[in-house]
Amino acid sequence: MPNYRIAPSILSADFARLGEEVRNVVTAGADIIHFDVMDNHYVPNLTIGPLVCEAIRPHVQVPIDVHLMVKPVDRIIPDFAKAGANIITFHPEASEHIDRTLQLIRDNGCKAGLVFNPATPLNHLEHVMDKLDIILMMSVNPGFGGQSFIPHTLKKIAAVRKMIDESGRDIMLEVDGGIKIDNIAAAAQAGADTFVAGSAIFGKPDYKAVIDAMRSELAKV
Numbered sequence: 001m002p003n004y005r006i007a008p009s010i011l012s013a014d015f016a017r018l019g020e021e022v023r024n025v026v027t028a029g030a031d032i033i034h035f036d037v038m039d040n041h042y043v044p045n046l047t048i049g050p051l052v053c054e055a056i057r058p059h060v061q062v063p064i065d066v067h068l069m070v071k072p073v074d075r076i077i078p079d080f081a082k083a084g085a086n087i088i089t090f091h092p093e094a095s096e097h098i099d100r101t102l103q104l105i106r107d108n109g110c111k112a113g114l115v116f117n118p119a120t121p122l123n124h125l126e127h128v129m130d131k132l133d134i135i136l137m138m139s140v141n142p143g144f145g146g147q148s149f150i151p152h153t154l155k156k157i158a159a160v161r162k163m164i165d166e167s168g169r170d171i172m173l174e175v176d177g178g179i180k181i182d183n184i185a186a187a188a189q190a191g192a193d194t195f196v197a198g199s200a201i202f203g204k205p206d207y208k209a210v211i212d213a214m215r216s217e218l219a220k221v
């Protein structure tokens with residue numbers, strides 16, 4: 001069985017109590033904290049930046065996975081690295097120089113990855129596989145929590161799984177958007193190993209019950 005990881009998205013957390021929220025979700029079994037950065041330009045919503053990353057950093061030991069939905073990308077990367085990010089991903093449409101942005105993330109000591117929207121072609125992967133630590137597949141269009149999983153993205157996840165396996169490299173395959181207890185196994189079957197879930201976890205009173213239920217679904221795959 002692959003090493004499955006659950007990455008709650010704090011987008012659906014109570015921002016007035018964020019320190020407590022991230023501590024609670026890690027105690028409940030989260031492996032990673034997923035941190036959604038939106039700029040009201042690349043996506044039609046505005047969320048959180050490096051200051052908030054720095055504020056939650058002392059509260060948890062697990063990796064902080066910064067998903068940049070911003071354009072341009074490069075200027076903000078060193079700020080997130082200084083704020084304690086461990087993983088930084090960005091959308092290829094948002095960078096003029098994808099190879100340079102990946103290198104910039106690595107030079108700042110973080111794991112680097114590309115994010116593919118449901119309709120973004122995968123051709124960039126051909127050229128940068130050796131610079132990727134993670135590939136993030138969107139199963140909704142980015143911008144908001146609480147949207148419904150788009151089923152045709154499963155085929156695309158499977159295609160990326162094949163590319164990763166053929167590369168022989170150790171690259172995480174993360175899925176993001178509309179992941180719930182009842183579809184996490186399908187995403188795992190398609191080849192994902194890291195599962196972002198926002199509203200499914202933070203929208204419920206008992207985080208541990210949800211994470212445990214997700215893990216028992218994954219155990220059946």
Ligand code: DX5
Pocket residue numbers: 009011012034036067140141142143144145146147176177178179196197198199200
């Ligand atoms: C969407 C974000 C997701 C989102 C996931 O643009 O990238 O991380 O918060 O939330 P749910 O799990 O509610 O779809």
Ligand code: ZN
Pocket residue numbers: 009034035036067176196
């Ligand atoms: Zn995200």
